[in-house]
Amino acid sequence: MKTLFFTTVLLLCSASTWSSSQLELHENKSLVCPLYHAYKLKSKVEDLPNDKLIHCSLSCMISLYCTKFDVFSIGVIKEVADALGMGDPDYKDILANIKGIELSSDAQEDEECIPLCENFYGEGAE
Numbered sequence: 001m002k003t004l005f006f007t008t009v010l011l012l013c014s015a016s017t018w019s020s021s022q023l024e025l026h027e028n029k030s031l032v033c034p035l036y037h038a039y040k041l042k043s044k045v046e047d048l049p050n051d052k053l054i055h056c057s058l059s060c061m062i063s064l065y066c067t068k069f070d071v072f073s074i075g076v077i078k079e080v081a082d083a084l085g086m087g088d089p090d091y092k093d094i095l096a097n098i099k100g101i102e103l104s105s106d107a108q109e110d111e112e113c114i115p116l117c118e119n120f121y122g123e124g125a126e
Contacts, residue, residue: 032065034074044110052096053114053121059100060113068101096121 038058045057055075063071075097082089098119103116 019045019091031070031074034071037062037065038074045114046113049123050121052092053117055093055096056100056103056117056121057114059097060104060107060117061110063101063104064107064110071101072097
């Protein structure tokens with residue numbers, strides 16, 4: 001089951017790198033973009049006080065670099081992976097991701113995302 005999941009993610013990543021008019025890689029318009037930035041930015045949010053604040057802040061930060069659709073897609077894929085036994089699935093994580101994506105419109109730099117998300121997911125909020 002895990003192999004099927006990872007194969008599907010790989011195919012989605014590969015398919016999303018092709019433009020509709022030509023076969024060329026677009027660095028910030030593929031599922032590779034949010035995966036790369038999630039890895040790069042995770043250390044900025046991993047010590048935040050609750051899971052929803054982490055989801056919101058990280059999605060906001062990644063949305064500063066990648067398309068909002070790709071950030072949303074990776075968040076959904078992560079929750080599907082959790083549902084397949086790789087974590088603890090929670091639909092509220094997807095809602096926190098969406099809020100972070102929305103709030104990214106009000107941010108210019110990574111550091112601005114955490115305070116924006118704290119307005120909705122402050123300490124202890126779940």
